[in-house]
């Protein structure tokens with residue numbers, strides 16, 4: 001029986017052993033004041049702790065570590081006094097100890113239940129393994145259990161090489177460094193994760209670092225950013241020269257993102273995939289655990305060419321209303337994410353139009369669009385391409401589900417579905433129609449609005465008539481010029497835990 005709350009699929013405890021094969025079971029005691037008896041069951045995915053009147057199950061994704069306690073760490077105040085409280089005189093004084101650190105998700109109060117809010121709690125559970133009379137035998141049992149559960153907990157990408165974490169101290173409201181010290185570092189320490197931290201000193205610091213270290217994949221198991229989408233875009237583009245000049249067209253190291261910015265589209269998108277469409281109630285913690293326990297999952301990259309430059313993009317391309325909002329709202333950065341809503345309303349009042357030509361190749365499920373895409377400087381002659389020459393209110397393309405926590409742009413997007421979700425609105429719409437569109441972005445229902453064109457494509461070409469419009473890639477401004485965008489399937493990989 002499964003009961004789904006906001007963040008993790010919790011199991012009704014009696015079913016743990018019935019869905020997974022039972023790997024371990026033991027009757028021990030809690031190494032707390034009252035030494036209460038506890039039955040421990042371990043399956044491939046779940047740990048069940050059953051004490052009198054209180055039974056809990058924890059998914060392996062939630063368990064940070066299991067360590068064997070040294071003799072000195074065990075509280076050996078006279079057991080007899082403590083045992084008398086439970087009337088259990090069978091407790092051996094030669095028990096060995098185990099410490100489990102768990103980040104479980106729970107609903108604490110009636111308020112939490114009614115609001116659907118769950119909270120992550122760091123719990124330390126200490127067990128006394130005391131089934132033998134001899135300390136050595138108990139210690140053996142503790143070590144065996146520890147090695148069994150550790151092999152299930154540490155399913156991550158590497159246990160040997162450190163993770164390179166690049167942090168943008170200017171992300172979002174400028175809190176990323178504090179969030180790292182207070183929230184992320186303690187989890188890394190609990191999980192015994194080795195890492196190197198690079199705090200950027202200026203824009204382009206991260207890409208310069210990547211360009212001057214061609215051997216990152218040998219030195220690090222993964223590259224994570226604590227930032228908004230902008231720094232990850234910078235990181236990705238730090239690989240452009242290397243990848244473009246190489247035979248192997250892929251980013252050589254798994255990527256990861258821990259949200260610290262004002263957009264955080266990729267973080268919300270991967271959490272939604274992990275949580276079967278639900279929103280994370282603690283995106284920072286969920287993403288930290290993806291970085292620690294995740295496996296590399298293939299992610300498409302969109303290769304954008306302009307007459308002078310190649311850009312790699314993992315999230316979005318924009319021209320018109322939505323890009324204007326993204327960039328012009330910078331002046332309200334101190335507000336965090338609400339800046340987008342406020343500026344959207346303002347910009348919709350002062351609606352602009354953008355003349356240009358848009359060409360796109362619709363995604364063809366049946367024939368798979370196998371033909372090569374013509375280069376930007378050659379005319380498009382293939383009849384499968386569609387051409388729109390008009391004045392637009394906006395053209396926007398994305399390849400992830402979410403652009404930020406409140407904008408579900410491409411409800412069906414997957415990490416590696418080889419699809420660009422292209423959206424455009426032509427001129428002639430009213431203020432109210434634009435507001436309706438912007439509101440509908442929240443639940444993804446904009447895809448059904450008749451004046452909104454929403455098309456899965458494999459590639460597109462945009463020729464803006466003006467040269468000074470705002471054009472964005474992953475929320476970062478690029479020079480306005482003719483561009484062409486094409487999916488490169490599975491070119492990068494991103495760390496993601498297996499769905500529970």
Ligand SMILES: Nc1ncnc2c1ncn2[C@@H]1O[C@H](COP(=O)(O)OP(=O)(O)OP(=O)(O)O)[C@@H](O)[C@H]1O
Pocket residue numbers: 168169170171172173200201202203204205226227228229230231232234260261262263264475476
């Ligand atoms: N130390 C730094 N000082 C100033 N800018 C930086 C620094 N490090 C990185 N940047 C740049 O800041 C930009 C935005 O970074 P990031 O995505 O982390 O923050 P953000 O608040 O989400 O920003 P936005 O939502 O505007 O993209 C990126 O273009 C990145 O290159």
